Amino acid sequence: xxxxxxxxxxxxxxxxxxxxxxxxxxxxxxxxxxxxxxxxxxxxxxxxxxxxxxxxxxxxxxxxxxxxxxxxxxxxxxxxxxxxxxxxxxxxxxxxxxxxxxxxxxxxxxxxxxxxxxxxxxxxxxxxxxxxxxxxxxxxxxxxxxxxxxxxxxxxxxxxxxxxxxxxxxxxxxxxxxxxxxxxxxxxxxxxxxxxxxxxxxxxxxxxxxxxxxxxxxxxxxxxxxxxxxxxxxxxxxxxxxxxxxxxxxxxxxxxxxxxxxxxxxxxxxxxxxxxxxxxxxxxxxxxxxxxxxxxxxxxxxxxxxxxxxxxxxxxxxxxxxxxxxxxxxxxxxxxxxxxxxxxxxxxx
Amino acid sequence: xxxxxxxxxxxxxxxxxxxxxxxxxxxxxxxxxxxxxxxxxxxxxxxxxxxxxxxxxxxxxxxxxxxxxxxxxxxxxxxxxxxxxxxxxxxxxxxxxxxxxxxxxxxxxx
Numbered sequence: 001x002x003x004x005x006x007x008x009x010x011x012x013x014x015x016x017x018x019x020x021x022x023x024x025x026x027x028x029x030x031x032x033x034x035x036x037x038x039x040x041x042x043x044x045x046x047x048x049x050x051x052x053x054x055x056x057x058x059x060x061x062x063x064x065x066x067x068x069x070x071x072x073x074x075x076x077x078x079x080x081x082x083x084x085x086x087x088x089x090x091x092x093x094x095x096x097x098x099x100x101x102x103x104x105x106x107x108x109x110x111x112x113x114x115x116x117x118x119x120x121x122x123x124x125x126x127x128x129x130x131x132x133x134x135x136x137x138x139x140x141x142x143x144x145x146x147x148x149x150x151x152x153x154x155x156x157x158x159x160x161x162x163x164x165x166x167x168x169x170x171x172x173x174x175x176x177x178x179x180x181x182x183x184x185x186x187x188x189x190x191x192x193x194x195x196x197x198x199x200x201x202x203x204x205x206x207x208x209x210x211x212x213x214x215x216x217x218x219x220x221x222x223x224x225x226x227x228x229x230x231x232x233x234x235x236x237x238x239x240x241x242x243x244x245x246x247x248x249x250x251x252x253x254x255x256x257x258x259x260x261x262x263x264x265x266x267x268x269x270x271x272x273x274x275x276x277x278x279x280x281x282x283x284x285x286x287x288x289x290x291x292x293x294x295x296x297x298x299x300x301x302x303x304x305x306x307x308x309x310x311x312x313x314x315x316x317x318x319x320x321x322x323x324x325x326x327x328x329x330x331x332x333x334x335x336x337x338x339x340x341x342x343x344x345x346x347x348x349x
Numbered sequence: 350x351x352x353x354x355x356x357x358x359x360x361x362x363x364x365x366x367x368x369x370x371x372x373x374x375x376x377x378x379x380x381x382x383x384x385x386x387x388x389x390x391x392x393x394x395x396x397x398x399x400x401x402x403x404x405x406x407x408x409x410x411x412x413x414x415x416x417x418x419x420x421x422x423x424x425x426x427x428x429x430x431x432x433x434x435x436x437x438x439x440x441x442x443x444x445x446x447x448x449x450x451x452x453x454x455x456x457x458x459x
Contacts, residue, residue: 165424208419215422219392223422 001065001174003074004249011252014303021246021264031268032092032332039073041228041273046282051319053284053295055102055197055344056089058080058111060289063139065069066149066160066173067248068207073106080106085291085314090120092317102284102344104131104297109143112252115155116134129156131344137184148218156343157193158240159185162209172209182252182330185234194235205346207242208219211259213266213339214241217347238347245268245335267334275277275341278348287314295327297344298335304328359409392421400435401427 004012011017021028037333038044059080062073063249087150101121108130121128130150159181163169166178184342185194185202192198192348205221212222222238227232244250246263254260280294285306291314308325311318341348366373384394395417402410416429 163424168424206422210419212416212419215392215420219390220422 001067001074002077003065003072003076004252005072006074006076009252011248014301016217017247017251018302018330020251020260025036025260027261029261031331033266034329034331035190037221037271037334037337039267041276042277043272043273044329046279046329048323048324049282051098051283051285051322053100053102053280054089054093054098054287055104055284056105057289057297057300058105058108058114058117058289060106061110061170062106062133063110063136064107064133064174064177067245067253068172068209068246068251070248070250070298071106072248072301077092077106078291080111081113081289081291083116084288085287086113086117086120088233088291088314088317088323089287090117090124092229093121093124094127095317096319098126100127100129102129102131105196107133107136109146115149118149118153118155122155127156127160128153131223132157132159133173134159134161134181134184136186138180144187147188147193150188151191151193151200156203157188158203158205160205160207161185161224162207164224164231168209171328172207173257174200181285182232182234182316185228185236189233189235195238196235201237203238203240204236205240205242211257211263213270214342217241217340237329238346239242240347241340241342243334243335243338243342245342247298247332248301264331264334267338271334272339272341272349275339275347276337278341278343279333279336280345280348281336281344284344285322291315293317293322296336297327298332299330302330302332354408356412359412362409392418392423395421396427396431397422400431401434403432404439 009228032182035044057071060071060073060077061075061080062077065074066072081275097173103118105111109132111117118128118130132146139145160173161169161181162172167183169178170176189195189201193200194202204224206214206224210215217239220241224236224239228236246254246260246267251260254263281299284296286294286297286300288294288300293306293312293314304323305312306325307328308318308321310316311321335347336342363377373381384391395414398410399414399418404412413427
């Protein structure tokens with residue numbers, strides 16, 4: 001499977017995606033604008049709270065090609081964060097008191113400067129989270145020692161596992177992914193991740209393998225804990241239930257399966273003002289592989305930069321200007337405000 | 350009206366109160382409470398509802414509770430087993446009446 005980008009697919013164009021989200025495909029979508037919904041909830045313009053997380057996309061290269069990927073990542077993507085941009089990120093961190101650095105991709109570990117960067121963040125005393133797709137750990141011998149590397153630098157590992165069986169997981173993430181994920185989880189457990197008393201945190205991420213909403217986070221956590229322990233002897237700490245955001249490859253899936261209109265309607269009808277209050281763009285800044293700044297990972301993928309024209313790149317990082325900005329909203333934001341809400345840290349309501 | 354069943358009609362279920370509000374309100378309050386977490390989990394109740402939907406053969410209910418069970422994190426195997434429970438009870442309900450037939454045969458036969 002190739003990325004939309006490599007296929008020159010119309011949905012690799014972000015303006016086309018935004019147009020579809022606003023107008024629909026063929027027939028007029030006719031859904032209320034997200035900004036209006038937020039105004040009704042007393043949340044427009046949406047302003048940041050305290051900046052707690054700097055989330056960095058270290059590159060779009062990945063060893064997997066998941067059907068729902070909002071990054072459109074894959075082995076054919078060559079965009080990768082340079083060491084120079086990483087140094088600019090470190091300067092921004094050193095000049096601020098942002099406590100958490102959240103590393104994502106693609107597979108962030110495929111960036112040749114990944115380990116150096118983690119060491120630098122660790123040396124700055126920042127909490128580092130890595131969004132590890134698990135299979136990278138077993139993809140190549142050079143990655144086999146990642147669990148030890150994470151452990152030695154106190155890294156929190158956050159890993160996608162859309163279900164506790166091979167069928168659903170492989171349908172979304174590719175053949176053999178579940179088997180490799182189990183192997184990687186066992187390697188993480190073996191060095192202490194997810195095990196009681198070690199302080200080494202291993203959190204899993206669930207997202208629906210289809211055009212439906214996630215189950216309650218607590219219910220899923222109980223089920224995952226039971227099945228993974230009983231059938232695979234795997235332990236983990238927490239589970240985050242995430243709603244699929246209708247952009248990029250997931251948008252392509254929704255349209256080609258005839259589920260787009262129904263899914264959007266469902267998101268709109270499930271708008272929850274309490275979830276909207278806790279959206280992650282209020283305490284996060286997302287840094288693109290090329291250093292540009294965004295309110296969140298999804299705005300990054302739609303090329304909607306932060307509304308601070310003089311400070312849109314990490315080299316011009318200005319915490320004060322960012323704190324005063326208005327967060328850029330569009331129709332895809334319904335994905336984060338539906339039901340119990342959704343963020344990189346799970347539900348928000 | 351071109352067909353008796355239209356998937357779009359499912360979305361109008363909540364508007365049933367347009368013709369008789371007090372009873373609809375009572376029904377939806379009751380419905381909401383029935384499906385809340387209780388002695389049974391909401392997940393278990395959803396699987397029961399899926400099975401019953403197949404027993405009453407209601408396309409609206411099958412649509413709604415297929416989505417709901419997926420959204421409760423049920424597996425396809427669990428969902429199909431629930432349908433088999435409905436099928437087994439329906440089949441068993443026919444078959445157990447065979448006892449009546451046997452009784453009658455024995456009553457009439459030498």
